[in-house]
Amino acid sequence: GQQVMQIPQYQHVQEGEDFTTYCNSSTTLSNIQWYKQRPGGHPVFLIQLVKSGEVKKQKRLTFQFGEAKKNSSLHITATQTTDVGTYFCAGPSSNTGKLIFGQGTTLQVKP
Amino acid sequence: NAGVMQNPRHLVRRRGQEARLRCSPMKGHSHVYWYRQLPEEGLKFMVYLQKENIIDESGMPKERFSAEFPKEGPSILRIQQVVRGDSAAYFCASSPRQLGALGNQPQHFGDGTRLSIL
Numbered sequence: 007g008q009q010v011m012q013i014p015q016y017q018h019v020q021e022g023e024d025f026t027t028y029c030n031s032s033t034t035l036s037n038i039q040w041y042k043q044r045p046g047g048h049p050v051f052l053i054q055l056v057k058s059g060e061v062k063k064q065k066r067l068t069f070q071f072g073e074a075k076k077n078s079s080l081h082i083t084a085t086q087t088t089d090v091g092t093y094f095c096a097g098p099s100s101n102t103g104k105l106i107f108g109q110g111t112t113l114q115v116k117p
Numbered sequence: 118n119a120g121v122m123q124n125p126r127h128l129v130r131r132r133g134q135e136a137r138l139r140c141s142p143m144k145g146h147s148h149v150y151w152y153r154q155l156p157e158e159g160l161k162f163m164v165y166l167q168k169e170n171i172i173d174e175s176g177m178p179k180e181r182f183s184a185e186f187p188k189e190g191p192s193i194l195r196i197q198q199v200v201r202g203d204s205a206a207y208f209c210a211s212s213p214r215q216l217g218a219l220g221n222q223p224q225h226f227g228d229g230t231r232l233s234i235l
Contacts, residue, residue, distance in 0.1 A: 037221050048208055049160065051223040094160065098220020102165060102173040104150065105220055109159040 008033050010097050012108030020116050025082040027111035029095035036098055038071055038078045039105065044091040052093075085115045119144065121211050122191075123227035130199050131235050138194040138230045142211030149192040150210045150224060151177075151184060160208065166192060196232075204234045 009032040019025050029038065037056045041049040053062055055071035055078060062069045066089075068081045082089055092112045096105040122141040130136050142149050151163040162176040166186035177184065181199075186192040196203055210224035 039223055048226040048228050049210075049224075051225065054221075054223055056221075099173075103215055103220035104162055104165045104173050105224060106162070107152075107160045112157075 008099055008106055010095060010106045010108045012095055012111055014111055015109060016112050016114070018114045018116065019085050021087060022084050025085050025089070025113055027080050027093050027095075027113075029078045029080075029108050031076045031097050031106075033100060034075050036075075038075075039096045040069060040078075040080055041094045041096065041107075042091050043094065043110070047091075049094060082113075085113070087115050087117055089113060090115050121146075121209055121225050121227035123207075123209050123230050125230060126228060127231045127233070129233045129235060132200060133198050136196040136199050136203070136232055138196075138207050138209075138232070139191045140194070140209030140211075140227060141191040142209075143225050146211035146213050146225070148172075148212045148214070148222070149186050150212075151192075151194050152208045152210065154206045154208060154229075163194070163207075199232075199234050201234050204232055206231050 011030050013028050037054055039054045040052040042052055043049045053069050058075050059073045060071040066083045070079045092110040094107050094110045096107045099106055121143055124139050149166045152160040154160050164177045164184045165173040169188050181197045183195045206229045208226050208229045210226045212222040212224045215222055
């Protein structure tokens with residue numbers, strides 16, 4: 007079946023270092039969405055990418071959607087302790103439109 | 118502008134009892150999704166509903182689990198005869214009506230119900 011995979015599963019960085027998480031889909035996606043879940047919290051929508059090759063920025067966060075619309079990445083520049091949490095990518099299922107979530111990348115930031 | 122409301126926040130049940138989890142979507146949202154999350158794990162899709170209609174229940178166990186989203190009132194996820202393995206956080210999310218391509222609307226999550234089975 008349709009799958010969305012994310013790597014790495016965990017990432018520990020020193021505050022100020024950069025961080026990247028990668029997302030790959032087994033099928034072409036109409037869009038990809040990114041969510042962040044803080045420890046003990048609920049997932050919060052960050053951004054949606056729709057166009058092939060699209061790049062969007064939110065302050066220190068840069069999101070990319072691949073040319074083939076099968077992969078995506080989230081890059082955080084100069085991480086801060088407030089960036090701690092789990093980042094999920096998600097793409098819609100081709101038949102019902104439900105979102106298929108990647109396993110998530112958990113980011114720990116050492117001050 | 119209230120977000121997705123889930124209750125209860127915490128629910129404790131003994132093995133064999135029933136658990137009922139409620140979710141009121143954001144105002145104007147007609148699509149509801151239920152997810153299950155174990156500690157340190159990702160979100161596992163369970164069921165996708167519109168008002169009075171189950172769109173996709175491919176992630177929900179066939180036995181003991183059921184979900185509904187009636188014309189009036191909240192969506193309910195019901196777990197009968199709970200077992201220890203049902204202990205998890207259950208999140209509900211809602212989205213507006215889909216326009217254009219399927220799954221093109223962001224989902225808004227509630228705070229979740231933490232279910233503990235004794």
